[in-house]
Structure formats: C-alpha cells, structure tokens
Amino acid sequence: MREVQKSEGTVSDDALRRVAAKTLDDFRLSGMYGEIRRGDRAETSLGHVLDGATGPVSLDPAHWAGVANSETPTVLGFGPLYRGVARSYSYPGTAGRVSIGVAGEIAPLKTSLDSVQRSLIQLGLAGLGLALVGGYWLATRTLRPIATLTDQAARMAALATPERPRRLAIANSEDELGRLAATFNQLLERIEASTSQVRAFVADAAHEMKTPVAIVRTESELALADRPSVEELRQALGAIASESERLSQLVSDLTLLAEGQALEQPLERRLVDLVELIQDVVASLRPLAATRGVTVTANLADSAEYRGDERLLRRAATNLLENAIKFSPPQTGIQVCVSRNPNAFALDFVDEAETLNAEERSRVFDRFYRTPAARSGGVSGSGLGLAIVRWAVTLHGGSVDVEPQAPRGNRFRVLLPHAGAPN
Numbered sequence: 001m002r003e004v005q006k007s008e009g010t011v012s013d014d015a016l017r018r019v020a021a022k023t024l025d026d027f028r029l030s031g032m033y034g035e036i037r038r039g040d041r042a043e044t045s046l047g048h049v050l051d052g053a054t055g056p057v058s059l060d061p062a063h064w065a066g067v068a069n070s071e072t073p074t075v076l077g078f079g080p081l082y083r084g085v086a087r088s089y090s091y092p093g094t095a096g097r098v099s100i101g102v103a104g105e106i107a108p109l110k111t112s113l114d115s116v117q118r119s120l121i122q123l124g125l126a127g128l129g130l131a132l133v134g135g136y137w138l139a140t141r142t143l144r145p146i147a148t149l150t151d152q153a154a155r156m157a158a159l160a161t162p163e164r165p166r167r168l169a170i171a172n173s174e175d176e177l178g179r180l181a182a183t184f185n186q187l188l189e190r191i192e193a194s195t196s197q198v199r200a201f202v203a204d205a206a207h208e209m210k211t212p213v214a215i216v217r218t219e220s221e222l223a224l225a226d227r228p229s230v231e232e233l234r235q236a237l238g239a240i241a242s243e244s245e246r247l248s249q250l251v252s253d254l255t256l257l258a259e260g261q262a263l264e265q266p267l268e269r270r271l272v273d274l275v276e277l278i279q280d281v282v283a284s285l286r287p288l289a290a291t292r293g294v295t296v297t298a299n300l301a302d303s304a305e306y307r308g309d310e311r312l313l314r315r316a317a318t319n320l321l322e323n324a325i326k327f328s329p330p331q332t333g334i335q336v337c338v339s340r341n342p343n344a345f346a347l348d349f350v351d352e353a354e355t356l357n358a359e360e361r362s363r364v365f366d367r368f369y370r371t372p373a374a375r376s377g378g379v380s381g382s383g384l385g386l387a388i389v390r391w392a393v394t395l396h397g398g399s400v401d402v403e404p405q406a407p408r409g410n411r412f413r414v415l416l417p418h419a420g421a422p423n
Helices: 012-024 061-068 106-159 175-224 231-261 274-291 310-327 359-362 373-374 385-395
Strands: 033-038 072-077 083-089 097-107 267-272 292-297 305-309 334-339 344-351 399-404 410-417
Touching: 012 267, 061 072, 061 083, 061 097, 072 305, 083 175, 097 267, 175 231, 267 274, 267 310, 274 292, 274 310, 274 334, 274 344, 292 310, 305 310, 310 334, 310 385, 359 399, 385 410
Parallel strands: 292 334
Antiparallel strands: 033 097, 072 083, 083 097, 267 305, 334 344, 344 410, 399 410
C-alpha cells in the first residue's frame, strides 16, 4: 500500500480510490483480480475487478469481514483456477481499516506443472528403461568371466585322472576375478602337490613293507614245508622275528610321519631341558655304540631350557645319534654338542662316517632315501629316520642340515629358535 496523503481530518474516499487504482494498477497481471475496501468490516469498496479479469473472482461480504478483523494474511481460494491473498491494515487518519485482496489465475501455472510432471514421468520411464537395459548388459558382462571360470572348473572336475596339471585361464590378473582365479590356481597346485606327496608316500611305504612281508611269508612257508629240523625252525623264527621287528619299526615311523600330513599338528609345548634330554639319549644309545666299537662324547652347555614337544625332540635326537652310530666305522668317535647361539639353540651331531657328497646331502632328509653306502653296506633302516627329524624340527620352527667335515665325517646341526625359550 502506497503512502496515503493525510489531512487534519480523515482521508477522503476519492484519495483512497486514487491510491487503490494506482495500487491495483501496480498489481496488474493477466487475469488478475484486485480490490481495496475500507471500514471495520470492509463494507466500502474503493477498487473493483480489473479490466480483462475472467471468471467468478470476488469475495462475499462475510469473507471481507473476516479479512478486516484479522491481523494476519488470509489465503483466498476461488475454485480450482484462482488463488490469492488478502490482508487488512490500519492507517492513522483513516476512518476504519483498509483491506486489500489480490488473486491470480493458476491455470497457466497448472498447465506448466502438468507439463513438467508429464516430462518427468516420461524421463523417468526412459531412464528406467535405460537402467534395465544397461543393468542387464553390465550384469551379463560382469558375470561372463564367472561363468567362464565355472565352466573351466566343471571340466576340470569331470576329469578324474588328468594327464597333466590343469589351471584356470586368467583373462585379467589385475581385477578381483583375476586374483580369485590366481588364488584358486595356487590352491590347485597345493592340492596336486599334496596328492602327489600322498601317492609317493603310499608307494614308498608299500615298497618298503613288501620286502619284510615277503621274507616273513617265505620263512613261514619253509618252516611249514616237510619236516624241518629244530635248527631250521630256529633260523626261520629268528628271521621272522627280525623282519617283524623291522616291520614294526617301519609302521611306527609311518604312523609318526602320517601326523605330518595333517593341516595342523598340535605341539605339546612344555619346558624341556635340552641338556638333560641329550644326556638321556646318549645314555640310552651307548650300548649300541659299544657293540659297534664307537665312542660317544657329549659336550653340553650348562643349561638350555626350551619350550617344545619333548616326545618329538627326543625322537629327533635319537634318530640323529642312532644314524651316526650306524654309519660310523669301528674305533671312531661321535661328538654331541648343545650350545646357545644368539638366535637359537644348536644341537650338533658330528661323526667320522663317510662324507656325504652334495647330492646325498640334498636328499638325505627325504623319505625312504638311503645312500648307496647304506644300501650296499647292509645297514638296516627304512630311510624314514632323518625324514622324521626334519619334520619334527620344522614343526618347532627350526631347521636341520648337514655339513661335510675334514678330512672325513659329517655334522648334522639342528637349530631351535629362541621363540620357544621360556620368558
């Protein structure tokens, strides 16, 4: 509302009409309604419907009375096509209140909104269609490598005995599926290696057990044939007892090594004094050394406390010392030492046997491997003793190797890391 000229009396209706006409002219829009009224109940109209307005756009006296008595704007509704607002003001020097109401046709706006709504629906449907098509294409492209890997795995599973190792073909080793295929190939390699190891283990075990079983069977058949003498029976029973003992030892070694085929081998770690353990082993094998004319000397540290599986450590030490005794010539000596290095405990078994060459040193810890000297010299054994040593030491996180000595002999050294030492 523009400022109304004031006099000492009240503002005249003509002045208000001029102000109303100017105000309505300022609000002129296409199809707009505007009206100004005066009075406490807005009973006097000062401005009328604008020229060019269309439709039934007017307020009845009851609505105007409500506008005049309200201090807040009132929203006007004229059916579905018009919307507006009205408000009442009180000016000094004006008789009664002055109320003004304006409204506009919303049909163009509604048309625009309907058009926008239709456009949004069309765009939404088009976007949904594109999303479905793109999603199907993307899913197909993404799942195609998985389907390829599945087909390859199915063909591999269908081959019970493949002629050669098979692997998944990796199209892209940098993405997630490529890394998954590479991991799967590593798993296949481990499975094939484990399978080959088991087959070799069974084949070697069968080969080693075949000889004592055949001897036992032959001696039994000879003892039962005709009427053997007492001496012949004694010889047959002695051979059977000897081979049975060898077979029993072989089965014991195989059973112990079979534990190493498990994925996890629990260790019964307890506090073990390696010095006392070696003393017990040396004492138990001195009679065997004496029968072969071999002297065993122990050079031990003051104390070597270690947390480990006493059963396996004792078996490893026994096998190493027994191996040294069996291959040492008569009238020679064996040195057994226990020392503490900066990072590990060291157990050394030094003999004066025939020095192992490079190939023999690389294979001496393999299962069922026996050096040519052992096979030709008639030394009994299954070829499992040193394999058990390596397995038991590796299980403790340690290592075992053999070094040649001058002028002859070999040093078998076991290193047990201090991680197993008590705190």
